[in-house]
Amino acid sequence: MTIDLQFDRDHLWHPYTSTSNPLPCYPVVRAEGVEIELEGGQRLIDGMSSWWSTIHGYQHPELSHAAKQQIDAMSHVMFGGLTHEPAVELGKKLLAMTAPKLNKLFLSDSGSVAVEVALKMALQFQQGVGQLQRTQVLTIRGGYHGDTFAAMSVCDPVNGMHSLFADSLSKAHFLPRPTTAVGQPLTAADEQALATGFADHGETLAAVIVEPLVQGAGGMHFYGSAYLERLATLCQQHGVLLIFDEIATGFGRTGKLFAYEHTSVVPDILCLGKALTGGTMTLAATLATDEVAAGVCASAAGVFMHGPTFMANPLACAVANASMAILQRGDWQQQVDAIEQQLTAQLAPCQQLAQVTDVRVFGAIGVVETKRAVDVAAIQQEFTRLGVWIRPFGKLVYIMPPYIISPQQLSQLTQALTRVLALPSVYQASS
Numbered sequence: 001m002t003i004d005l006q007f008d009r010d011h012l013w014h015p016y017t018s019t020s021n022p023l024p025c026y027p028v029v030r031a032e033g034v035e036i037e038l039e040g041g042q043r044l045i046d047g048m049s050s051w052w053s054t055i056h057g058y059q060h061p062e063l064s065h066a067a068k069q070q071i072d073a074m075s076h077v078m079f080g081g082l083t084h085e086p087a088v089e090l091g092k093k094l095l096a097m098t099a100p101k102l103n104k105l106f107l108s109d110s111g112s113v114a115v116e117v118a119l120k121m122a123l124q125f126q127q128g129v130g131q132l133q134r135t136q137v138l139t140i141r142g143g144y145h146g147d148t149f150a151a152m153s154v155c156d157p158v159n160g161m162h163s164l165f166a167d168s169l170s171k172a173h174f175l176p177r178p179t180t181a182v183g184q185p186l187t188a189a190d191e192q193a194l195a196t197g198f199a200d201h202g203e204t205l206a207a208v209i210v211e212p213l214v215q216g217a218g219g220m221h222f223y224g225s226a227y228l229e230r231l232a233t234l235c236q237q238h239g240v241l242l243i244f245d246e247i248a249t250g251f252g253r254t255g256k257l258f259a260y261e262h263t264s265v266v267p268d269i270l271c272l273g274k275a276l277t278g279g280t281m282t283l284a285a286t287l288a289t290d291e292v293a294a295g296v297c298a299s300a301a302g303v304f305m306h307g308p309t310f311m312a313n314p315l316a317c318a319v320a321n322a323s324m325a326i327l328q329r330g331d332w333q334q335q336v337d338a339i340e341q342q343l344t345a346q347l348a349p350c351q352q353l354a355q356v357t358d359v360r361v362f363g364a365i366g367v368v369e370t371k372r373a374v375d376v377a378a379i380q381q382e383f384t385r386l387g388v389w390i391r392p393f394g395k396l397v398y399i400m401p402p403y404i405i406s407p408q409q410l411s412q413l414t415q416a417l418t419r420v421l422a423l424p425s426v427y428q429a430s431s
Ligand SMILES: *Cc1c(COP(=O)(O)O)cnc(C)c1O
Pocket: 110, 111, 112, 113, 115, 144, 145, 146, 147, 211, 216, 217, 245, 246, 247, 248, 249, 273, 274
């Protein structure tokens, strides 16, 4: 059996590529550990964790076992009026892993939906506490929160392509991308921007939503906890809810189980997804404080107005429980720390390359920023030739490998990255 690439090309949409003139796709037959096997037998070392999700590697025996056990008991039942052990167990695990004040959990299908849920909770909360004028949302530039409409409205207005949907998107307020660096005090520019933002909108905001410390798909930008600490103070002073989107940063990626643990801040609402099932299937969670939940349920509706068909899908919850159990054993901490050290040492030489403007590492995330945008088709051809799977976007070539990657495998990724970025042929002709 061979995969019908012509059919794929002619009929299947892939993310962010044209259907008229699609970028090439590589056919995969299996994936195991840190390796993706292509049709024909070539194996690629995965530098992407399938977009932040496969933190324990592919086909982890405990995750596969959990799925098989659960599929024989019950793949799915509706969550309206019914409940089940996988959901209750996941609730217990997630509440135990997160800050004590996060005490209520809404399970949904995907990260974007978790963000929709968070924003809707914030709006219903403000109605419930009688703050009917609080209908606006504020965020920072350079963010990414998903592709559905409310999520899109808080993505970076430039690379989030707001112009395409200008008349249909609800208007969020944007502050500049933070300039406060990791480990540094709040910059004067950030202090000013935050003060102005709250002076202008503090009385009409329902919520602020940000990715704490690491902005992912919006530009792979890192910023300091001092920013979040000031932001949290302002939110509290103004009665504005603080939402942290940790869909990318959650579950150890930054060196703490959750990025907010690098700060003194606990958000009112927390969005989780991506690595929740260890990359096995889609599941997301929105956690909230008791206060938020009480406000929501005091609103005119009396209930939270959301209920996806596949809410708390038992199969996904069972796999998530297995993934959380692996995390609870704690090996991730040493693994992520070791990846961070190795990335820091082995990506540093990229700084010498003519086309490279910046190299940065945070936890198990390594980013090389280039002067000109890369030619995705050309650069992927070079990467796959060297036996690695790295998928850049724009001027950002980055790796965030599964935590179980060996030092040798990680060296192969960083060597490939360094070699390929030295080739003039992998860049677009003009930026
Ligand atoms: C990926 C991502 C989302 C969207 O999650 P999906 O599961 O793709 O809908 C939202 N926020 C952040 C920070 C993400 O990285």
